[in-house]
Amino acid sequence: MNPELTQWTGPEGLPRFDLINDADFAPDFEAELAAAEAAIEAIAANPEAPSFENTVAALETVEDRLNRLLSIFYNLSGVDSNPARQELQRKFAPVLADYGSRVNMDPRLYARVAAVWEQADSLAPEDRRITELTLRNLKRAGAGLTGEARDRMAQISARRAVLTTQFSQNVLTDERDYVLPIADDRLAGLPDWLVRSMRAAAKERGLDGQIVTLNRSLIVPFLEYSEDRALREVAFKAWTARGSGQGAGGEATDNLPLIAEILALRNERARLLGYPDYAAYRLEPEMAGTAERVEDLLMQVWEPATRRAAEDQEKLTAMLRDDGVNGALEPWDWRFYAEKLRAREHDFDAAVVKPYLTLDAMLGAVFDVAHRLFGLEFQPFTAPLWAPDVRAWRVTRGGKLMAIFVGDYFARPTKRSGAWCSTLQGQHKIGEGQRPIVVNVCNFTPPEEPGAPAFLSWDDARTLFHEFGHATHHILSDVTWPSISGTSVALDFVELPSQLYEHWLEQPQVLDAHARHYETGEPLPADLRDRLLAAGKADAGFGTTEYLESALVDLAFHRGAPATDAMAKQAAVLDALNAPPAIPMRHATPHFAHVFSGEGYASGYYSYMWSEVMDADAFAAFEETGDIFDPETARRLEQTILSKGGSSPADELWIAFRERMPGVDALLRGRGLI
CATH class of the missing domain: 1.20.1050.40 (Endopeptidase. Chain P; domain 1)
Structure with missing residues (x-):
């Protein structure tokens, strides 16, 4: 022992x-x-x-x-x-x-x-x-349940656990094993910071030259900047092939048979419990309540999102034609031409912003916002953690220890992709009580050399704020019982604190204080800041459409009879939506980890948008005061939502904060779709 x-x-x-x-x-x-x-x-x-x-x-x-x-x-x-x-x-x-x-049972x-x-x-x-x-x-x-139904339920639970574990490991294997070497004569269009990151990735694997991996912080900017259309196609297809049997692991990492069985078992489980399908079972305890209400929300956003995407596609296709390509705009073209369009319409080059968005600077912004809103202070300390670049902080307020916060920010071949917030232990007040130990995990591109600055993209900075928003939900939790502390809330309420926290990243007073050049210390110029914020909504049609596709496919998978051919079902749903072929799902089915690596977001990927309806309205509560750090509004947010965990139903917590339910208009305005 x-x-x-x-x-x-x-x-x-x-x-x-x-x-x-x-x-x-x-x-x-x-x-x-x-x-x-x-x-x-x-x-x-x-x-x-x-x-x-x-x-x-x-x-x-x-x-x-x-x-x-x-x-x-x-x-x-x-x-x-x-x-x-x-x-x-x-x-x-x-x-x-x-x-x-x-x-x-x-x-x-x-x-x-x-x-x-x-x-x-x-x-x-x-x-x-x-x-x-x-x-x-x-x-x-x-x-x-009793008798055979009871026995079968136990068998289903055991088998689902095996299948979801294998699904996750298959995706990790494909992500870990894929490497695309990029020759020196095929670097056209790639900014210096990206080439340096690609060389650092090669060095980490003991390789020469530069490579593209399936780490999002590498492959997305590669797709945005590479002028080599053939290489973009190779990289994009590898990225979307994860878990399909066509990825780095071959048939050994094919998740499609696992998915068919997972869907069948979920449906059987729901029917054993008296529900017509898994979506009805899964959504019953959530704020949305029914699949019909979920679909109604998503479709309210689908039309304005795809309308904006169609307008953008016309512009991008014209740019493709100017480059002498007569074929259709393909998925591996969209990000490349969208970045060029963003630069042209907003006089904006994301590479110019990078020197101002170092990890340390953005962590300073994250912590400063937490201090100004909630009085939290952060003191770093040294501890033997799982990797040398993992960091830890004591979180205090008024001298009282509130939590321990751990940040693991850099990609490594052994880390699964994505970003998440978890806890080593949660808050409770049983006996002497227990403070939370909260962990934020990201997959940012590490610096070229130890001690050198790590540069973030704007999306990386947003991710940093998002995950820390989840962390505040744990840090400020103030309940007696472990089962309702922190983020133990309805699935479609859990993203509210994280998405709300993102809003402060976009505020000029936050950027002016923290987005400073890593060499000179000069603040981000005001005109560049304003162009950055305007450019941030430039491709809203694409981002919203790719998300909605994933959410609607997830919902369809769990309504009615289970699909025996997941890819055929995916295609049928997207065809019925008349989804743009140039905008594929954000998470294609074979690597849709939110839905198939566990039960967490199964029939619940919609919850990001459900929460976004609230987060847009919640930030408006601060704006209405004329002070985005208004102390009374921050106090009310903490007392009615962040400290309460799951101690009351989510709709009651929301009403206690805002005194009414929100509408979709604030979301559409926030995304720049109206």
């Missing part, structure tokens, strides 16, 4: 990652799982009459040690995967699924929680809320 997996002894209560070996996980996992099972059995078999304290409250802490171990393991599996950890993931997945099924626990719920009127508000949610979760897990 390695005590460091459950009794963390590092600085500020962090785990000592330097004392953890892969060989430690399996035996410790088995021991902690057995201990958790024994503790849950004691709750289920308790001869005393069910009470809130001996049933619902007891369940809140029964898996603490197991969860601490798993938080370390799954964090490492995402940020620094290796064959040993991938094998352990495959081993743990069905075991955890079986354990979860037995616990969540235990009729004794179900009966005890139901008995506590009968006394709900006598409970304190938070106690009543977690009792309600615990009972709902048990019902939705199948605790009310």
